[in-house]
Amino acid sequence: MFTETPFIRRKRRAERIAQCFFAGMAAAMVIPLFLIIGYIVIKGAPAISWEFLTENPRSGGAKGGIWAAIVGTFYIVFFSLAVSAPIGVLAAVYLSEYARENWFTRMVHLAVVNLAGVPSIVHGLFGVGAFVYFANFNDGKKSIIAAALTLAVMTLPVIITSTKEALAAVPRQFREACWNVGATRWQTIWRIVLPNSISGILTGVILQVSRTAGETAPVMLTGVATYKLLESTGLFLYHPIRDQCMALSMHLYYIATQANNVPAATPYAIATVLVGVVLVVNAAAIVFRIYLRSRKKW
Amino acid sequence: MPVAQTMKIEVEDLRTFYGAKEVHHGISFHIEPNEIFAIIGPAQSGKTTLLRAINRTLEFTPGSRMTGTIRVDGEDVKKTRSVYELRRKIGMVAPLPVGLPLSIYDNVAFAPRAAGITDRRFLDGHVEKCLRQAALWDEVKDRLDSLGTKLSGGQQQRLTIARALSHQPEILCLDEFSIAIDPVTTMRIEDVLKELKREMTIILVTNLVQQARRLAARTMFLWNGEIIELDSNEVMFGDTPKDRRTYDYVNGIFG
Amino acid sequence: MANSSEKRPSRGALALLSERTIESLIYVCGFSAIIFVFGIFFFVFKEGAPFLTKLNFTEFFFSKEWIPTSTVQPKYGIGALIVGTVSVTVVAMAIAVPFGLGAAVFVSEFCTGKVKESLKIIIELLAAVPSVVWGFIGLSVMSPVIIAVFHVPVGVNLFNAALLLALMSVPIMVSIGEDALKAVPDSYREAAVALGATRWQMVYRVLIPAARNGLLAAVLLGVGRAIGETMAVLMATGHAVNIPDSLFDPVRTLTATIAAELGETSHGSDHYQVLFLIGVVLFSITFVVNLTADLVVKGIRKG
Numbered sequence: 001m002f003t004e005t006p007f008i009r010r011k012r013r014a015e016r017i018a019q020c021f022f023a024g025m026a027a028a029m030v031i032p033l034f035l036i037i038g039y040i041v042i043k044g045a046p047a048i049s050w051e052f053l054t055e056n057p058r059s060g061g062a063k064g065g066i067w068a069a070i071v072g073t074f075y076i077v078f079f080s081l082a083v084s085a086p087i088g089v090l091a092a093v094y095l096s097e098y099a100r101e102n103w104f105t106r107m108v109h110l111a112v113v114n115l116a117g118v119p120s121i122v123h124g125l126f127g128v129g130a131f132v133y134f135a136n137f138n139d140g141k142k143s144i145i146a147a148a149l150t151l152a153v154m155t156l157p158v159i160i161t162s163t164k165e166a167l168a169a170v171p172r173q174f175r176e177a178c179w180n181v182g183a184t185r186w187q188t189i190w191r192i193v194l195p196n197s198i199s200g201i202l203t204g205v206i207l208q209v210s211r212t213a214g215e216t217a218p219v220m221l222t223g224v225a226t227y228k229l230l231e232s233t234g235l236f237l238y239h240p241i242r243d244q245c246m247a248l249s250m251h252l253y254y255i256a257t258q259a260n261n262v263p264a265a266t267p268y269a270i271a272t273v274l275v276g277v278v279l280v281v282n283a284a285a286i287v288f289r290i291y292l293r294s295r296k297k298w
Numbered sequence: 299m300p301v302a303q304t305m306k307i308e309v310e311d312l313r314t315f316y317g318a319k320e321v322h323h324g325i326s327f328h329i330e331p332n333e334i335f336a337i338i339g340p341a342q343s344g345k346t347t348l349l350r351a352i353n354r355t356l357e358f359t360p361g362s363r364m365t366g367t368i369r370v371d372g373e374d375v376k377k378t379r380s381v382y383e384l385r386r387k388i389g390m391v392a393p394l395p396v397g398l399p400l401s402i403y404d405n406v407a408f409a410p411r412a413a414g415i416t417d418r419r420f421l422d423g424h425v426e427k428c429l430r431q432a433a434l435w436d437e438v439k440d441r442l443d444s445l446g447t448k449l450s451g452g453q454q455q456r457l458t459i460a461r462a463l464s465h466q467p468e469i470l471c472l473d474e475f476s477i478a479i480d481p482v483t484t485m486r487i488e489d490v491l492k493e494l495k496r497e498m499t500i501i502l503v504t505n506l507v508q509q510a511r512r513l514a515a516r517t518m519f520l521w522n523g524e525i526i527e528l529d530s531n532e533v534m535f536g537d538t539p540k541d542r543r544t545y546d547y548v549n550g551i552f553g
Numbered sequence: 554m555a556n557s558s559e560k561r562p563s564r565g566a567l568a569l570l571s572e573r574t575i576e577s578l579i580y581v582c583g584f585s586a587i588i589f590v591f592g593i594f595f596f597v598f599k600e601g602a603p604f605l606t607k608l609n610f611t612e613f614f615f616s617k618e619w620i621p622t623s624t625v626q627p628k629y630g631i632g633a634l635i636v637g638t639v640s641v642t643v644v645a646m647a648i649a650v651p652f653g654l655g656a657a658v659f660v661s662e663f664c665t666g667k668v669k670e671s672l673k674i675i676i677e678l679l680a681a682v683p684s685v686v687w688g689f690i691g692l693s694v695m696s697p698v699i700i701a702v703f704h705v706p707v708g709v710n711l712f713n714a715a716l717l718l719a720l721m722s723v724p725i726m727v728s729i730g731e732d733a734l735k736a737v738p739d740s741y742r743e744a745a746v747a748l749g750a751t752r753w754q755m756v757y758r759v760l761i762p763a764a765r766n767g768l769l770a771a772v773l774l775g776v777g778r779a780i781g782e783t784m785a786v787l788m789a790t791g792h793a794v795n796i797p798d799s800l801f802d803p804v805r806t807l808t809a810t811i812a813a814e815l816g817e818t819s820h821g822s823d824h825y826q827v828l829f830l831i832g833v834v835l836f837s838i839t840f841v842v843n844l845t846a847d848l849v850v851k852g853i854r855k856g
Contacts, residue, residue, distance in 0.1 A: 011751055018753035019663050025655025029723050030675055033682075036690050087582045094583025098576075101360040110847060111586040117774070117843035118593060118836060119781025120684075121808045125815075125832040129596030133820065140820065153589050160586065177396040177458070179355050181409035181465050182386035186572045191408070196399050207681075214683025217783040217812050249685045249784075256689050257788060271689050275682060282681045286674055297399035297447055414564035 037275060044268030052269060056230045061251070061259040066270060068230050071237050072144075072245030073277075076219060077212045079148035079240060080155065085205050087152075088159030095160070096167040097189055116157035123154040124218035132222055137241050144240045147223025151215055155208050162207065166200025167193060199292035206285040210278045216249040226254040248274045305372075306331045306469060306499045307352065312366035314347055314356065321347045322523045324366065334491065334500045336510035336531075338547070339520035345503045346393075348520070349471045353388045354381050370469070386413065389462030389498075393474040395454035397446030398461075402429075402438050405446040405457055409465040424464065432460035433490050452483035459487065463494075470494060471501045476509065488513060507548050511535045519544050597836060601829030603821075608830070619794045619805075621814065621824045629827045631834070633794045637804035640711055640797055641786060642779045645718035649779075650772055653723040657730030657771070658756055673728075680724035684784040691717045691789030705801040707791060712800040714789040718782055722775035729774055733767020734760060766849050773846035777839050783808040807831050 055065035095112075099105040127150030137143050170193050178188035194201075220226075225244040230237055238245045252274055256267040307329040314321045321344045329335045337345050350356040351364050354375055368375045370384065378384045386409065398405050406425045415421065425442070429435040434456040438449070446457050455475060462470060472491070476484040491500055491513060504510050510517045511531060518528040519541075527534065527544045539545050546552045608629075616630025660672050695716065696708025703712075737760055745755040761768065791803020792813065811828050818825040 014751045014753050018751065018756070022655050022659035022663055022756075025652050026659040026672065028652055029656050029679070029720065029727075030672070032720070033675075033679055036694055037682075039694060040686075040690070087585055090579045090582035091585055094579045098579060099583065108583060108586055110844070111590045113847045114590055114840055114843050115586055115593075117777045117781070117839050117846075118590075119783065119808055119839055121781070121783040121811050122593065122597060122832045122836050122839075125597045125600070125811065125829055126593040128815070129600040129829070130592060133600075134596065153593075156586065156589065173392065173394070173396045174398055176355065176358070176392065177398055177461070178408070178412075179358060180353065180385060180388075180390035180392075181412065181461060182382040182384075183409070183412040184382060184572065186576055187412045191412075192398060192400075210681050214681070214685070216683065216685040217787075217808070220812065221815055249683055252689055253685050253784065253788070256692055267689060267693065271686050275686055278681050278683060279678060282678055286677070297445055414568060 040268050040275065041272050043265060044270075044272035047263070047265035047269035048272060053273070054233060056233055057227065057246070057251070058229070059261070061227055061255050061266075062261040062263075066248065066251060066273065067233050068228060068237055069246040069248045069251040069270075070273075071235060072224065072247045073213050073249070075144050075238055075240065075245055076148050076151060076223070076247060077209055079145060080151040080212050081205065081208065083149060084152035084156050084159055084208070088156050089163050089201060091156070092160045092163035092167060093189060093194075096164050097185060097193065112157050112160055115153075116161075118154075120154065120215060121217045121221075123150055124221035126150065126153070127218055127222035142221075142223045142225075142244045144223050144238055144243060144245050147219040147245075148240075150218045150222045151212050154215070154218060155211055158208050158211055159204055162204025163197075163201050166197040166204065169200060170196050196297065199288070203285045203289045203292075206281060206288065210281040210285075213281070214249055214274065214278050216247075216253055219247055220250050220253070224250045226250065226258065248277070304331070305329070306370070307501075308367075308369040308372075309348075309352075310367045310369075312348075312351065312364065312368060314344070314351055314364045315362065316359065317361040320523065322351075325520075325523070325525050326366075327518060327525060327528055329499060329501065331499055332495060332497075333516065334495055334502055334514045336502045336504060336514035336517040337520055338504060338507055338510050338517060339526075340547075341505070342522075343520045344523045345520055346473055349390065349473055349501070349503060352471070353385050353390060354378075355385070355390075382413075386465040387468050389459075389465070389467035389470040391455075391458050391462050391470070391472045391475050393477045395451055395458050395478060397449055397454040397457050399445065399447050401443045402446050402449070402457065403442040406460050406464045409461065413465065428460040428463045429457075431463050431490065431494065432456040433486050434460055452479040455479050455483070456487065456490075459490070467498060469499045469501065471503070473503045474505055476504070476506065484509075507535075507550075519547060521547075594833075594836060597829055597832045601826045601833055604823055604826035604830060607823070608827075613830075617794070617796055619810070621827065622817075627823065629823075631807065631810075631831060633796050634805055634807045634810055634831070636796050637711075637790065637794075638780060638806040638808070640804060641714050641718060641790065641806055642776060644711060644715035644800065645722065645779045646772070646776060648715065649719035649722050649726060649775055652719070653726030653771070653775060654730050654768055656723065657727045657734060657768075658760070660727060661731045661734040662752065662756060662760065673731075676724045676727050679720075680728075682721075684721065684782060685788075687717045687721055687785040688788030691785060695789070699801070703801060707801070707803060709789050709791040710801045710803045711790065711797050714786045714804075714806075715800075717785045717789055718779045721782060721785065722778045725778055726771045726775045729771035730764075730768050733764040733771060736767060737763045770846045770849045773842055773849065777842040777846065780842070781808060781835065781839055783812050787812050807835055811835075 052065040054067050056068045057066060058064035095108060127146055131137065131146035131149050132142055133140060137145050174192050175188050178192055223244055224247045228246055248270065252267060252270045255262055255270060305328045310326045311324045312322050313324050339345055347356065352368055352375065356362050356364060370387065375384055398408060400408065403425055406428050407421045410421060410424060426435060429438065434453060437453060449457060475487065494500065502510065502513060514531055516530050517534045519526040527539055527541045533539055534544060535548055612630055615632045616628065617633035618628040618630045619633060620628040660669060664672060691713050692709060695713050699705065699713055700708040741759050741763055742755060745759045786806045787809035790805060790809065792805050792809055793803040794805050795803055797804050811831055815828050818828065
């Protein structure tokens with residue numbers, strides 16, 4: 001039998017220490033997150049009730065629920081997506097299917113990278129300059145549409161990057177087979193490339209929903225009010241051009257830092273709802289991705 | 299030019315490049331109508347690139363370029379009226395079978411549909427005809443709706459041939475079609491090719507010397523982007539080809 | 554010939570027209586990213602530009618007096634804000650770089666199969682937590698903990714915000730860092746193991762030097778993220794204009810200042826314009842950081 005020399009034993013131990021060390025590094029990032037999220041949920045969950053979700057905030061947010069904020073977030077996400085998803089998908093199609101390797105394409109790539117890196121607050125300033133005052137949708141005042149467009153520009157790189165990855169996953173030989181039989185670039189894209197990457201594209205769009213729903217800084221400059229007293233609890237609370245809206249993310253900020261006489265559990269409850277929405281959407285995207293991977297066509 | 303009229307494909311002083319790398323160093327040859335023309339040679343000799351230059355799909359590779367002239371039916375491919383027409387005139391079968399992720403039916407109907415045909419009755423008949431020509435009809439006629447990508451390798455290769463025939467080409471290019479399929483299927487496809495020769499010109503790129511010998515009337519030996527020898531099969535596979543390297547390659551002494 | 558072209562029908566004019574239209578749309582959308590980057594710079598600069606004539610550059614960048622709302626003599630010095638941003642970022646990176654890269658090494662070199670998949674999913678979820686939630690965590694969860702553990706009077710301070718930023722920038726570092734490590738050819742690993750190196754030595758002597766550029770890019774992107782972060786630092790730094798003496802002093806960052814004050818200014822006022830100029834400064838800093846990161850990444854691809 002093989003005998004362990006002290007050298008080998010030492011080496012083994014070093015190996016195990018290395019593994020534990022790096023596992024510890026990863027754990028140090030992951031475990032606090034679980035503890036914190038767990039803590040928030042435990043403190044927030046008791047305050048979440050049907051009334052909390054479906055009633056509008058009253059008394060400056062101290063009483064009532066968060067319905068108006070939920071609807072506002074939905075409005076912003078919806079309009080923002082309606083603009084950025086088509087532009088982003090087409091831009092990705094350009095980059096992956098049409099662009100030639102030249103300085104211009106390089107510029108576009110750089111622009112996408114930089115657009116992704118511009119701080120969210122600067123996007124907010126852009127939104128103020130471009131959509132609130134220059135486009136002037138609402139007479140120099142903030143509006144839902146301005147906020148949605150700001151977020152659309154901001155999340156454009158997300159959708160471009162994810163769509164590009166989805167398109168790149170379609171094997172090149174499929175494209176070549178199409179070109180060989182005399183199909184144009186667009187016919188190839190429309191009949192083969194897009195149908196076979198639509199799942200990946202949709203996953204990207206879903207992820208974008210979660211990113212858009214959580215944003216605070218840009219929308220607070222361009223279209224979100226801290227507090228609005230609303231009577232109706234229907235779906236059509238706001239006019240997309242003439243109104244500002246409330247939003248979940250902004251509501252959390254406002255309740256946590258500025259509102260008075262708020263029950264201690266309320267901010268935790270809002271945070272729980274916001275994190276819940278974002279995580280559920282993300283988890284949905286991940287499940288969707290795994291499911292689609294399992295039924296690939298080739 | 300009366301001579302040009304009788305030639306299906308004429309290549310003059312063709313040079314192709316990927317970036318700075320020159321693939322073909324100025325080659326010239328011609329292919330007659332309704333012949334089976336074989337191109338043999340070791341890997342990296344520029345066989346595939348030659349086919350891609352002829353149907354102008356080379357330009358999809360970034361950094362590629364070509365000089366010289368290629369004429370198909372007397373028309374310069376670089377100045378052709380419609381590159382899509384040109385590609386439809388040429389059926390292309392790649393080394394590895396490519397079933398598009400569509401149904402078997404849609405795989406074969408893809409090219410006619412791309413060309414603007416929507417008449418369902420015509421398509422039905424046409425799909426059947428192409429699948430029959432590719433000797434695949436009997437195996438798939440009951441499951442035309444199943445995915446082309448789920449067929450076996452040999453079936454997919456015949457599906458690829460059916461698709462290449464679906465746009466009624468006048469020239470059929472086969473690029474090492476037997477590389478991924480079994481010998482029995484290979485023989486079946488070879489029989490198909492002998493049939494098709496009556497209707498079209500066939501360019502057969504192969505690394506199987508014996509396949510070229512079985513099927514072609516003339517064979518070209520391409521090596522490192524140059525034509526070593528081009529002649530009738532009697533000469534190429536006989537005892538006295540003009541170039542010693544041809545003899546060595548054909549008889550397996552090098553390559 | 555005439556015969557053969559007869560049997561090839563051509564596509565309808567409508568089909569061709571719609572194809573042309575959609576293709577031009579694709580080109581326009583492809584260029585949109587460039588248009589937006591220029592648009593952002595243009596509009597942010599345009600709103601702030603009028604104040605440039607009144608601006609004393611030395612005072613703007615180096616004075617630590619930020620008293621924008623004074624009715625007597627408003628002062629617009631962003632020195633303290635820059636120090637705030639830099640100090641928070643530096644402390645955050647001091648925490649995030651070792652942990653982020655360590656986690657990247659763990660995911661890429663020590664995990665396989667299910668564990669790796671789940672860790673990557675968890676990291677993806679970590680990246681999805683909105684920044685305002687991080688801010689809230691800093692404000693109401695970490696602040697009491699910091700007071701209790703370090704016996705300091707105020708829990709919202711430089712350290713609190715830096716800790717949050719570290720947690721926030723780890724996901725991007727892990728994912729980019731893992732890509733960089735994945736790009737190191739397996740033959741390097743095999744060679745190291747064949748020479749009798751432990752995995753510890755392999756990571757140190759082989760992987761980290763080989764993936765140097767990618768890891769640097771990962772760090773730079775983390776830096777970019779930390780500099781640009783707004784809500785978390787607004788809520789967790791204490792938001793006091795202050796040059797910090799210790800880790801537990803409150804500070805204020807460039808981003809948080811814009812977020813907190815823009816709503817209070819009137820369109821076109823000096824204060825409003827200065828806030829946009831801060832936006833220009835932020836834009837320029839992150840532009841340089843991201844450009845560098847991109848060039849570094851391109852550097853690895855070329856080998």
